[in-house]
Amino acid sequence: MTVLDTEQEQFACDGISVVGLEGEIDIATARDVHARLAERAAHGCVVADLAGVAFIDASGINALVGAMRDAAREGRHLLLAAPPRQLSRILDVLTLHSVLPTYPTAGAALAAHTRAAHASGRVPPQAV
Template identity: 40%
Template sequence: MEGFEVRREGERVVMILGGEIVMDMIQEYKVRMEHHLCADGCREVVADLSGVTFMDSSGIGFLIGLRRRAESSGRRFRLQNPSPQINKLLNMLRLSDFFAMGQNRQGGNDRSA
């Protein structure tokens, strides 16, 4: 999957990212997510990274900013299904403990609180 899709699942907002997450896309993604971060009844924001093949530093900054924005408004934030490439990048940058991470509901192994 290429691109960006947002789904509302009850109290959860799931942002599904795919392809390359690079600087050229970040501003549009921020604008699109702002509405969802402010939505009534949203208690958790999930970034599904299963389709992401590459992420530059601005993509990492986008995820860090989303986490901070979500948590500052009382919402949980977690990464879901990071692809092997992204998992390696998060580990290399020592961010795997910074983010709550998990698999989709079918996969179990959810490390989020």
């Protein structure tokens, strides 16, 4: 089983949706966050909008990585948008930016995804 697929540019996207997350992503909420993201990835690519997240702990990071793995198994992208500073620092330290692409806003993530779809000849995604 491939843990992290670095050939994600080959994924065929049937659309893209934005999942807004807020509050704390910790041991109490990580399972629900993972389930929400994985469910959306079953139907298309996903932008996890973290603008409303005030705190994230290790279980939250694991939820994001797990959702990315689930998305990759489905042949979908998972992009992060507006991560809190704490999460950006963790992604830097763990060198996860290459497998969890991160953008300053959900709009920037959608635009980057659309550009990549056009460049690769895939059907342009639709925001839901």
